[in-house]
Amino acid sequence: MCVVDGRPGLRERKKRRTHAAISDAAITLFLEHGFNQVSVAQVAEAAEVSKRTLFAYFPTKEDLVVHRLADHETETARVVRDRLPRTAPLVAVREHFLKGLDDRDPITGLNDHPQVLRLTRMILDTPSLVARMEGFKAGAERALAEALQETAATPELTARLAAVQIVAVQWALAQDNAARLAYGEPADARHPGAVADANHAFTLLENGLGDLIPQS
């Protein structure tokens, strides 16, 4: 057939539609009945696709859920790479996280749209999905370590140490917010506290734990 610019291509478009159809069917069923209560066969049937085809698009059942978060794996690393000149990496990361809070970015745990809320709860209640999230965390650590090493002239070990600390802290903040929202607190009510906590956390990251001096 005559095609002016063959960018999309029928095959490619169909692939994307199938991908979306499977993912949507999966999310719908999982949210309705729970991740472990729905089999991949049921998802395949709902998406009008064979089981074999489903696994051609998503290598594991968990990927049906977590593939949407794959982009975030390298997000912090990108923030460090794309930061303004003469800006400390940690400052760039802090500002990006605060902006995420303002935008109610789901990755900060501060989005209380019912769909997001239910999805978050489902993930947190499903061990195999939590494990996958931990995997993303590890990926984010690696990516950030590389970015720090390349753009901030940081020795390898120092870059790795800084990366694991930064990622761990962001994760902890997000989990705390998500837990509070899952408990029923509205995002707007939580926002000031989330900002204060984030600032506290990043200041701790900057100044270290040395101030925590005990008596006993």
Place this chain on the structure above:
Amino acid sequence: MCVVDGRPGLRERKKRRTHAAISDAAITLFLEHGFNQVSVAQVAEAAEVSKRTLFAYFPTKEDLVVHRLADHETETARVVRDRLPRTAPLVAVREHFLKGLDDRDPITGLNDHPQVLRLTRMILDTPSLVARMEGFKAGAERALAEALQETAATPELTARLAAVQIVAVQWALAQDNAARLAYGEPADARHPGAVADANHAFTLLENGLGDLIPQS
């Protein structure tokens, strides 16, 4: 039968023996052929036990390997709880880690006994086992956060933030050591570097990442 002090009990002893027999058979087979190349049925057969019994002792295949590391999950938390009076938690943890290096404690990644080395390599090469290790990490974070909150009069969020940073750093140090030893470096040769790296890491933890100021 006449038993003076029924502490062990025949049943208990037999249980322990079976537990050990299964675990040993599993490790032996896994080290020889690889984790994914050996089925639980083969392990059960080698241990002269039914598959059902195996799963009565170990809830998942991965537990056959990682159950030995379960104790370490709360190790850092214990160190903080049992620290000497008027000692900062971080100082206690640092000294404990350095002692672990001196003792070639496998958890520091600085043990190069062939068995340990092969086991480490196998775990790192098996995604499902790595995922379980990440799970232990999360458990260690929770336990340490509790210990910090209870014994160091630290607010909840601060305790959690400090815990995730400390655990993440220890983990990174151990992984770095393990990687170098897996690459062929002897533990004794690595020891001075490991000590220096650990001190650098804990100092970073104490003083924060604020010194890492970029120019660009």
Place this chain on the structure above:
DNA sequence: AGTAAATGTATACCAGGTGCAGAAATACTC
């Protein structure tokens, strides 16, 4: 010795995931 409770076994079963051979759809060529 005899009985209750715990433990082990055999069998069948479910679900996630893969290999394979062939059918169907798409892209390319004349």
Place this chain on the structure above:
DNA sequence: GAGTATTTCTGCACCTGGTATACATTTACT
């Protein structure tokens, strides 16, 4: 516009981790 090569999809059989059930065996207690 027909014909062919290449992907892609499908159905099927199969393997493995893990569980349910029902029954046999062993240990502990009196």
